[in-house]
Amino acid sequence: MFRTKERVWGGMDREKMDKMEIAAKTGDPLTSPAEGLVFGVWDDGRMAQDFRKRLDAALQGEVSRILDNGEFKGTPNDVLFLPTMGKLSARYLVLAGLGSREKTSPELIRKVSGTVARAARSRNLSSLASTLVSNDGAEPEHVSEAIVEGTLLALYRFDHYKSTDKDKKEKNRKAGAVSKDFASLHLFSSREAEKKVRKGIEWARAILRGTYLARDLGNHPANIATPSMIAQTASVECQKRGIRFVSYDREKLEEMGLGALVGVAKGSMEPARLIQMEYRPSKAANAKPVLLVGKTLTFDSGGISLKPAEKMETMKGDMSGGAAVLGTMMAIADLGIPLWVVGLMPATENMPSGTANKPGDVLRAFNGKTIEVINTDAEGRLILADALSWGVKTFDPALVIDLATLTGAVTVALGAHAIGVLGNDQKRMSEVLEIGESVGEKGWQLPLFEEYFEQIKSPIADIQNVGGRGAGTITAAAFLSHFVDEKPWVHLDIAGTAWVESDEPYKPKGNVGIGIRLLTHYLGKLSEDKDLRKPEKRESRKK
Structure with missing residues (x-):
């Protein structure tokens, strides 16, 4: 096995994240010893509470001078670091633009916190204290979670294969430039809000553990993150x-x-x-489990229907759906969410060889349906077909949710900013869309009309695995619907949202770890769903 820097799975980044001090504080933020002290500024120049007045008193009116002169306009994601010159305990006063007061949201706070964190790291700061929880009208639990997530997701790094890091650190040491690890993040709020802030921090930590691992798995090359190694990693995390x-x-x-x-x-x-994972707490609210299924293609060459060479290296991330399922299972267990959940990860590569599928081959799925393979690059729906039908038969779930980097068509339709959402249960789809909007993993529902099913009819088998050029995302979902046995089902096509080509406020270039925040919050909501608490019919169980 290839190893680098004496680690394979990226534990260093996750270990540092777990060791980092993240705390709720209720004292005076102006006395914080953090190296960077963060205050939000709206585009009208206003700040929460009386912070502007107090900062002016401490800094001889410097804040008002900057705001009144238009040097800092409070535009979303604008950040200004002001040296305090010893007039505050913090080294820097950090002004963070929030834009319009009416449009401030947890997702904006997440992005702003990410921008601040990236700027702080470029200045080699090791600690931040944020007052953004104190913004007027802010929901402390949601805002505190967003601050922590934005900060730590922005600080994520994947440099496991850079052999020059050791030499660079030694050179910096000799030059007197010591790079510091980020050590602490303090969130200031009122005493009344402290309990909610602590809860927000707890949720953020759990979601971040899963997201960091998912990013690691998606960023590792396919010669390291093989199906066997992903199974090994999942085994370790489940055992914990x-x-x-x-x-x-x-x-x-x-x-x-x-x-x-x-x-x-x-x-x-x-x-x-x-890979099968089953989380069944003793106080689970549901009589039947929720089934999560994630496409886990550790490398997708397209098979005999070979993909173009350009950007093929990103196909190591075609397992992002499976990584999201694993990360979600970790998060809900860490949070103790009282819900019975089963996660399935069908894991394989799709490669051309003398033994590979050929266009025109016919396969028989677990539920007995025959599938004509028109295009071997439409393989994700094939492995999902078996995982879905086997999972439905084995666990008789109350709800099925699958995630997959399934179609390039969803990127054409929705770009990189929305998950494609389809399914057969409008109530559940609407719930997922609502949660996605609230946590910054937005989706958009696409239709699944009967006419689309005509496109995947095969002349020689029950169905075929592609439906022509039009409506590719929809026909892929139509295909999957044949394997859920009419169970309530939501399909999430994350192909456009799983990977970013350049740095964004809290998304460094590479794998995003999409879906974990959405699923964790949705499963938390489902644990309170009365419909899932209905007692199981014993006679149907005997069948």
Whole structure:
């Protein structure tokens, strides 16, 4: 196995994140010893509470001079670092633009906090204190979570394969430039809000653990993050949390009748896996589980229907749906969410070889449906078909949610800013869309009319795996609908949102770790859903 810097799975970044001090504070923020003290400024020059007046008193009117002269306009994501010259305990006063008061939201706070964190890191600061929880009308729990997430997601780094880091650090040391790790983040609020702030911090930490791991898995090259190694990682994380874990190998998959998954896997030398995780707390609110299924293509070359060479290296991230399922299972267990949840990750590569699927081949899925393979690059829906139908048959779930970097068509339709949402249960889709909007992982619903099902009819099999050029995201979902046995089902196509090509406020270039925040909050809401608490009908169970 290839190793670098004596680690494979990116534990250093996650370990530093876990060790970082994140605390709720209720004292006077102007006495904070943090190196950077953050205050929000709206585009009308106003600041929360009496902060502007107090800062002017401490800094001889410098803040008002800057704001009144238009040197800082409070535009969203604008950041200004002012040296305090010893007049405050903090080294820098940090002004963070919030834009319009009416449009301030947790997602804006997340982005602003990310921008501040990136600027702080460029100045080699090791600590920040934020007063953004104190903004008028802010919901302390949601805002505190957004501050922590924005800060730490922005600070995430993936440099595991840079062999020059050690030499660079030694050179900096000799020059007297010592790079410091980010050590602390303090959130100032009123005493009345302190409990909610602590809860927001707790949720953020749990979501961040899962997101950091998901980003690591998606950023590692495919020769490291193989199906076997992802299964190994999932096993370790499940064992830490008491989550039941099973990994099925190819021989077992063939025995189980997962012909579509095996069909995709047979072109690769890397053994396929079906990873099963079951979180069932003693006080679970639901009589039947929620089933999460995530596409886990550790590398997608397109198979015999080979992809173009340009950007093919990003296809190591085609396992982002599976990574989101793993990260979500970690988060809900860490938070103790009282909900029975099963996670499935069908993991394989899609490679061309003498044993690979060919266009025109017919595969038999777990539920008995036959599939004509028109294009081997539409393999994600094949492995999901088996995972969905096997999961539905095995666990009889109350709700099914799948995530997949499934279609390029969703990027054409929605760009990089929205998840494609489809399914067969409007109530559940609407709930997912609402949660996504509130946590900054927005979605947009696409139709699933009966006419689209005509496009995936095959002349020689039950269905075919592509439906022509038009409505590619929709026909992919129409295909998957054949494998959920009419269970309530929501499909999330994350192909456009799973990867960014350049740095964004809290998204460094590379894998985003999309979906974990959305799913964790949604499952938290579902744990309070009375419909899921209905007692199970024993007679149907006996069948």
